[in-house]
Amino acid sequence: MARAVLLLSGGLDSTTLLALVTDAGYEVHAMTFRYGQRHAGEIEAARSLAAAYGAREHVIVDIDLRIFGGSALTSEIGVPKDRDVSGSAHDPAKGGVPITYVPARNTIFLAFALAWAEVLEAWEIFIGVNALDYSGYPDCRPEYIAAFERMANLATRSGVDGTDGIHIRTPLIDLTKAQIIRRGLDLGVDYGLTRSCYDPDSNGVACGHCDACQLRLRGFAEAGISDPAPYI
Amino acid sequence: MARAVLLLSGGLDSTTLLALVTDAGYEVHAMTFRYGQRHAGEIEAARSLAAAYGAREHVIVDIDLRIFGGSALTSEIGVPKDRDVSGSAHDPAKGGVPITYVPARNTIFLAFALAWAEVLEAWEIFIGVNALDYSGYPDCRPEYIAAFERMANLATRSGVDGTDGIHIRTPLIDLTKAQIIRRGLDLGVDYGLTRSCYDPDSNGVACGHCDACQLRLRGFAEAGISDPAPYI
Numbered sequence: 001m002a003r004a005v006l007l008l009s010g011g012l013d014s015t016t017l018l019a020l021v022t023d024a025g026y027e028v029h030a031m032t033f034r035y036g037q038r039h040a041g042e043i044e045a046a047r048s049l050a051a052a053y054g055a056r057e058h059v060i061v062d063i064d065l066r067i068f069g070g071s072a073l074t075s076e077i078g079v080p081k082d083r084d085v086s087g088s089a090h091d092p093a094k095g096g097v098p099i100t101y102v103p104a105r106n107t108i109f110l111a112f113a114l115a116w117a118e119v120l121e122a123w124e125i126f127i128g129v130n131a132l133d134y135s136g137y138p139d140c141r142p143e144y145i146a147a148f149e150r151m152a153n154l155a156t157r158s159g160v161d162g163t164d165g166i167h168i169r170t171p172l173i174d175l176t177k178a179q180i181i182r183r184g185l186d187l188g189v190d191y192g193l194t195r196s197c198y199d200p201d202s203n204g205v206a207c208g209h210c211d212a213c214q215l216r217l218r219g220f221a222e223a224g225i226s227d228p229a230p231y232i
Numbered sequence: 233m234a235r236a237v238l239l240l241s242g243g244l245d246s247t248t249l250l251a252l253v254t255d256a257g258y259e260v261h262a263m264t265f266r267y268g269q270r271h272a273g274e275i276e277a278a279r280s281l282a283a284a285y286g287a288r289e290h291v292i293v294d295i296d297l298r299i300f301g302g303s304a305l306t307s308e309i310g311v312p313k314d315r316d317v318s319g320s321a322h323d324p325a326k327g328g329v330p331i332t333y334v335p336a337r338n339t340i341f342l343a344f345a346l347a348w349a350e351v352l353e354a355w356e357i358f359i360g361v362n363a364l365d366y367s368g369y370p371d372c373r374p375e376y377i378a379a380f381e382r383m384a385n386l387a388t389r390s391g392v393d394g395t396d397g398i399h400i401r402t403p404l405i406d407l408t409k410a411q412i413i414r415r416g417l418d419l420g421v422d423y424g425l426t427r428s429c430y431d432p433d434s435n436g437v438a439c440g441h442c443d444a445c446q447l448r449l450r451g452f453a454e455a456g457i458s459d460p461a462p463y464i
Contacts, residue, residue, distance in 0.1 A: 063295055068351045097389045104347035107387045111343040115336035119300045139387045147383035154376040155339045157329045 001027045003122035004169075005113045008032050008058070010045030011196045012216055013128035013172055016184035018053050020171055021126050023187055028055040029120060031113055035105070036066035036074045041204035042195040049193060061112055071102040072198070079199040081209035085218070097136055100198055100211060106139035110148055110168065117166060118156045126169045132176050145170055177219025185225070192228035206231045233259045235354035236401075237345045240264050240290070242277030244448055245360035245404055247426045248416035250285050252403055253358050255419055260287040261352060263345055267337070268298035268306045273436035274427040281425060293344055303334040304430070311431040313441035317450070329368055332430055332443060338371035342380055342400065349398060350388045358401045364408050377402055409451025417457070424460035438463045 004026040008014045021028055032046040043060060050058035066074045073079070077099055106129065113125045129140040138144060149168040156166065172180055184191065196216045197206035206213050208231040220227040236258040240246045253260055264278040275292060282290035297306050304311045309331055338361065345357045361372040370376060381400040388398065404412055416423065428448045429438035438445050440463040452459040 059299060061296075061299065064293075065347065067291060067293065068347050101389065102347075103350040103389070104343055104384075104387055107346060107383070108340070108343040111336055111340040114339060115297065115300050115334075118335040138389060141386065144383070144386040147379070147386045151339070151376070151379035151383045152336075154373065154379045155336055155371045157333065157335075157370060 001025065002124065003027045003029060003056075003120055004124045004126055005029050005031060005117045005120065005122050006055075006126040007109055007113055007128070008046045008050060008055075009128075010042035010047075010049060010194060011128075011212070012177075012184075012191060012194050012219075013130055013180060014046075015049050015191075015194045016180050016187075016189055017126055017128040017172060018049060018055070019184055019187040019189045022053045022055075026124070028053065029116065029122060030055040030058040031109075031116060032058065032060045033109060033112075034060055034062050035102075035108075036064050038073060038079075039195065039198055039200055041200060045193060045195040052193070059116070063108065063112075065102060065105065065108070068103060072099045073102050079207075079210050081199075081207070083211055083214070085211050085214045097138060098211065101137050104139070106137075106144075107148070110152075114152050114156065114166065123165065124167050124169050126171070128172050129170050130172050130175065130177070130180070132174060140173075142170070142173055145173070176222065177215055178222035181219050181223045181225065185223075190228070194229065196229075201232055208232060233257065234356065235259045235261060235288075235352055236356045236358055237261045237263060237349045237352065237354050238287075238358040239341055239345055239360070240278045240282060240287075241360075242274035242279075242281060242426060243360075243428045243444070244409075244416075244423060244426050244451075245362055245412060246278075247281050247423075248412050248419075248421055249358055249360040249404060250281060250287070251416055251419040251421045254285045254287075258356070260285065261348065261354060262287040262290040263341075263348060264290065264292045265341060265344075266292055266294050267334075267340075268296050270305060270311075271427065271430055271432055273432060277425060277427040284425070291348070295340065295344075297334060297337065297340070300335055304331045305334050311439075311442050313431075313439070315443055315446070317443050317446045329370060330443065333369050336371070338369075338376075339380070342384075346384050346388065346398065355397065356399050356401050358403070360404050361402050362404050362407065362409070362412070364406060372405075374402070374405055377405070408454065409447055410454035413451050413455045413457065417455075422460070426461065428461075433464055440464060 008030040198210040240262040262282040430442040
């Protein structure tokens with residue numbers, strides 16, 4: 001049984017990824033971060049989902065990204081609502097990186113995943129990044145992932161001794177949100193258990209207007225299915 | 233005044249780096265990690281040194297790398313003593329990575345430095361890695377640093393918009409330990425304030441026999457100077 005480290009946020013994409021990787025027969029070691037996000041309810045969702053899918057282990061890593069500030073997800077900066085989330089409106093190469101971008105977040109997450117993978121001798125790290133229906137974060141693009149993988153293989157014992165290489169796997173990267181949802185539904189994912197909203201109310205109910213909610217709702221609409229998650 | 237993020241462990245190399253970067257006129261934002269290392273006395277040394285050199289800021293980041301295990305520096309695995317620390321004995325490409333290697337540690341440290349640099353709009357990150365008199369860690373090699381820099385410029389807003397690039401600076405990388413010590417002494421570094429030992433006693437006094445002590449003592453011997461730090 002091949003081992004995989006999987007970054008699990010508790011959102012729609014990473015939960016679909018968990019279903020895919022579990023279905024493919026991997027022994028899943030799931031990793032979630034408590035990083036000071038205002039939408040910390042996703043951590044409880046991740047815990048339930050990891051258990052539901054029979055992950056071999058689930059670790060919750062405490063890191064405090066609030067010390068840096070600079071993002072609406074970790075500070076008092078407001079989360080933008082009702083932004084245009086269609087394709088080129090936020091091409092990162094055209095300056096479209098939004099304020100919800102958390103500086104170097106995926107690099108930090110993947111660095112921890114790399115450390116764990118090395119100790120576990122797991123040669124595959126799965127991350128649910130998507131470069132089509134996404135918020136224009138630079139660290140979701142295929143060229144970033146390829147550069148991380150190359151770096152990872154120079155960083156570690158496993159890369160250096162040549163016996164095995166670390167692979168960063170991104171099976172969702174070129175799917176639309178609607179395709180991701182259809183894939184998940186085929187595997188029986190209950191999207192009512194997932195959390196995507198950047199700015200939920202105090203009961204964890206989604207706002208329906210942040211980028212994450214808009215992308216999710218548009219995905220369900222395109223898939224011709226209603227989103228089972230509650231909205232304010 | 234150019235801003236720099238500088239990784240400061242409180243050891244000989246990073247303290248020399250701090251002296252060099254301060255002397256070069258940078259505004260220094262120093263970053264130290266409390267990661268579960270057994271030699272946590274280095275954190276207090278780092279705090280004193282950052283203050284002594286007038287760093288603009290010094291943050292101590294709490295991350296717990298003990299959750300992964302796999303290293304003598306963060307677990308109950310014993311620190312090896314009196315190993316051969318001469319050049320080819322621990323070429324990482326020849327399987328010489330020692331048990332004191334902490335999986336992906338420099339990748340995690342540099343990922344946090346990258347996040348901070350992006351928020352500060354500091355385009356230079358300094359790290360005191362050395363690929364000559366070192367312990368054979370894969371993440372100290374020039375090819376690793378180059379790959380990290382390339383990844384960093386794809387990961388971040390600052391890299392993507394093309395206005396500024398992130399640079400990972402390693403001015404000590406091809407110096408011998410003796411050369412590093414001489415450079416530091418020219419700048420007035422008090423090496424009695426630095427901590428290098430992986431396995432100090434309960435008072436923080438160095439063991440004299442771990443790789444870090446051996447490399448340090450050999451460096452002082454080659455420089456023809458006695459090490460002002462106390463040893464057991």
